[in-house]
Amino acid sequence: MSLIVVGSVAYDGVETPHGKVDRMLGGAATYIALSAAYFTDVKIVAVVGDDFAQKDVDLLLSRKIDLAGLERVAGGKTFFWAGKYSPDMNDRETLRTDLNVFAEFDPKLPEAYKSAPYLFLGNIQPELQRSVRSQMNGVRLTGGDTMNYWIADFRAQLLQTLKQWDFLLINDSEARQLSGEHNLRRAAAKILDLGPHTLIVKRGEYGAILFRRDCHFMVPGYLLEDVFDPTGAGDCFAGGFIGYLSGQGISPRDGGIDVAALRRAVIYGSVMGSFCCEKFGVDRFRTLTREEIEARYQEFKTCTAF
Amino acid sequence: MSLIVVGSVAYDGVETPHGKVDRMLGGAATYIALSAAYFTDVKIVAVVGDDFAQKDVDLLLSRKIDLAGLERVAGGKTFFWAGKYSPDMNDRETLRTDLNVFAEFDPKLPEAYKSAPYLFLGNIQPELQRSVRSQMNGVRLTGGDTMNYWIADFRAQLLQTLKQWDFLLINDSEARQLSGEHNLRRAAAKILDLGPHTLIVKRGEYGAILFRRDCHFMVPGYLLEDVFDPTGAGDCFAGGFIGYLSGQGISPRDGGIDVAALRRAVIYGSVMGSFCCEKFGVDRFRTLTREEIEARYQEFKTCTAF
Numbered sequence: 001m002s003l004i005v006v007g008s009v010a011y012d013g014v015e016t017p018h019g020k021v022d023r024m025l026g027g028a029a030t031y032i033a034l035s036a037a038y039f040t041d042v043k044i045v046a047v048v049g050d051d052f053a054q055k056d057v058d059l060l061l062s063r064k065i066d067l068a069g070l071e072r073v074a075g076g077k078t079f080f081w082a083g084k085y086s087p088d089m090n091d092r093e094t095l096r097t098d099l100n101v102f103a104e105f106d107p108k109l110p111e112a113y114k115s116a117p118y119l120f121l122g123n124i125q126p127e128l129q130r131s132v133r134s135q136m137n138g139v140r141l142t143g144g145d146t147m148n149y150w151i152a153d154f155r156a157q158l159l160q161t162l163k164q165w166d167f168l169l170i171n172d173s174e175a176r177q178l179s180g181e182h183n184l185r186r187a188a189a190k191i192l193d194l195g196p197h198t199l200i201v202k203r204g205e206y207g208a209i210l211f212r213r214d215c216h217f218m219v220p221g222y223l224l225e226d227v228f229d230p231t232g233a234g235d236c237f238a239g240g241f242i243g244y245l246s247g248q249g250i251s252p253r254d255g256g257i258d259v260a261a262l263r264r265a266v267i268y269g270s271v272m273g274s275f276c277c278e279k280f281g282v283d284r285f286r287t288l289t290r291e292e293i294e295a296r297y298q299e300f301k302t303c304t305a306f
Numbered sequence: 307m308s309l310i311v312v313g314s315v316a317y318d319g320v321e322t323p324h325g326k327v328d329r330m331l332g333g334a335a336t337y338i339a340l341s342a343a344y345f346t347d348v349k350i351v352a353v354v355g356d357d358f359a360q361k362d363v364d365l366l367l368s369r370k371i372d373l374a375g376l377e378r379v380a381g382g383k384t385f386f387w388a389g390k391y392s393p394d395m396n397d398r399e400t401l402r403t404d405l406n407v408f409a410e411f412d413p414k415l416p417e418a419y420k421s422a423p424y425l426f427l428g429n430i431q432p433e434l435q436r437s438v439r440s441q442m443n444g445v446r447l448t449g450g451d452t453m454n455y456w457i458a459d460f461r462a463q464l465l466q467t468l469k470q471w472d473f474l475l476i477n478d479s480e481a482r483q484l485s486g487e488h489n490l491r492r493a494a495a496k497i498l499d500l501g502p503h504t505l506i507v508k509r510g511e512y513g514a515i516l517f518r519r520d521c522h523f524m525v526p527g528y529l530l531e532d533v534f535d536p537t538g539a540g541d542c543f544a545g546g547f548i549g550y551l552s553g554q555g556i557s558p559r560d561g562g563i564d565v566a567a568l569r570r571a572v573i574y575g576s577v578m579g580s581f582c583c584e585k586f587g588v589d590r591f592r593t594l595t596r597e598e599i600e601a602r603y604q605e606f607k608t609c610t611a612f
Contacts, residue, residue, distance in 0.1 A: 182394060183531060185530070185531050186531060206513075207512075215608070215609075216529065217612070218526035218529070218609050218610055220524035220525065223490060223515070225491045227489075263611075264612055266612075267612055301612070302521070303521075303523060304523070304524055304610055305569075306523070306525075306566070306570055306573055
């Protein structure tokens, strides 16, 4: 089974109480792909400039990530973002956003991508997300992310786009903004009327909740002793979630979906998000093994069973 | 098995986005006792003035709560607290605190209380908590609560008091203040060096974590559709936790304790805290049944199992 991941590939400058890195590989599609690649075959759709370094290409290729859809704009520069976290790392301030080649991103799927059964649409303009979905034939499970900017200023397009999704994966403040409800249970009920049969609400250090019309599933956040850099943790959650479903071949059939598999996917998402925070940027994924992932999945069981 | 509960019995004035009540039964010992009484025999140690209403006495007696230790000060007035919650109910402002007879509270245990095996020391001056413990003979499990004021200004006395406790049950900001560590896992490790073998950290809507030296157990918060009044929810958590342990006769034996029972106690605590928020003050406990409690316990299982 293979998974298409669409979104940003970028360079980030990040400062946390544990240190500062001026420029390192980042971007939502990068984190999602690196995380999902532990579970399934991943094909990236993104754009970079000709400053995109060979060592970063090599890292992605080492995880067998297909880069046929990684467009390179000659003479262009890769998207750059810089931010600084608060002392408790619950807030961050954006210091710089240079969209560069990302400003003109118009995702075109290579032929070989179009028949893939799994699609994750990272946080980009809703119309572009819709365009990618329409280029595919035979997609079995579609989901994605969005953000406050699209919810506020591109609401009509976003609502149109969401109609075609199986799941939406956003954080709690986005769920509140999209639904106009502060209470998460009410917010979820409204969002599930917009199209997706499944909503996953990420709550940062407090874990995540999966909502469906007839049930919900809650997982607390993994308790890390040290959070070095939370950048990308939500994207790694998304990668673990959709990566696991793709690797297991889970999709709606006969009008239903395997809810137990969705629950396990939320745990794998939580596991991958927690690993992401243990080092700067994507560094944890340079050494992380599938065995460590399974051990942490078991730890989640041990810490939550009663 | 019977449980001694020490703390405040009070009248509260509360305003939330759902309404306003000028004067109603409140106080930590009241909430703890009403909650614990679903699981075990409860004996209260507290003080009130002669304004304490017969209907409130009757409510406590209807739950078979022993009031032999409820001192009445002739000519005195009962502790009064008033507060107003923020629109999202995550913060509250204290509008009035009249300690009244509570200012001179010096708990004396009736003879019939002294041999009880379970003791919960609500949030009062640490020296008074220690005095109660020393009046008991044969206590098998002692735990309690404290607050920012005692942690900051009565630290030495609090540390002396904690040495004799089996468990400490506080919220996350108190755990951070007591330990000087922001990270909860590190905070817990330091607190478990102070005496208690078990620490329970309440995280409000985000649930709770039980810490022991060799393991921890996390439970997410119950997702309510409406929170009418969060006053007393933490105390009802405490009542469910210690009440369940007392009702089951759980205490350390042969140097160990039944950790599976502690986990179940955390769930019962969470269940009782969630019910508390569904109506103003203690009102939910006027109608709550043991069957509803068991149903919500099962709901916790359904919403967290994978």
